Amino acid sequence: MKPYKNKINRIRTFALSLIFIGVVIMYLGIFFRKNEIVMLIFMVLGMLAIIGSTVVYAWIGLLSTKAIQIACPNCGKQTKMLGRVDMCGHCREPLTTDPTLEGKEFDEAYNRPNRNNVDAKENSK
Numbered sequence: 001m002k003p004y005k006n007k008i009n010r011i012r013t014f015a016l017s018l019i020f021i022g023v024v025i026m027y028l029g030i031f032f033r034k035n036e037i038v039m040l041i042f043m044v045l046g047m048l049a050i051i052g053s054t055v056v057y058a059w060i061g062l063l064s065t066k067a068i069q070i071a072c073p074n075c076g077k078q079t080k081m082l083g084r085v086d087m088c089g090h091c092r093e094p095l096t097t098d099p100t101l102e103g104k105e106f107d108e109a110y111n112r113p114n115r116n117n118v119d120a121k122e123n124s125k
């Protein structure tokens with residue numbers, strides 16, 4: 001099961017990995033020095049990945065202006081949340097601005113290992 005992450009953090013991770021992918025692709029192009037066309041394709045693909053990450057970073061900037069800054073009820077730190085449900089960027093506490101969604105969208109998160117383990121231990125007793 002994939003652990004949930006704060007949306008902004010997740011997009012930022014994606015943008016960062018795009019830069020790395022771009023650099024790796026361009027680096028691979030060096031191995032095709034003898035074949036100029038192949039090397040050029042690698043270089044262009046690498047450039048596209050890096051340009052793409054720049055676009056994603058700009059998008060994060062836009063999203064951040066729309067994000068609501070709130071204090072996390074669990075750890076007390078300031079975190080930005082996107083949409084109606086999101087996770088705290090520090091402790092992954094599920095957050096929602098809509099009380100009717102409480103416990104719905106993050107069912108999986110509420111059932112995450114610690115709770116399952118507690119249940120399992122109690123059942124085995």
Ligand SMILES: [Zn+2]
Nearest residue numbers: 072075088091
């Ligand atoms: Zn928190």
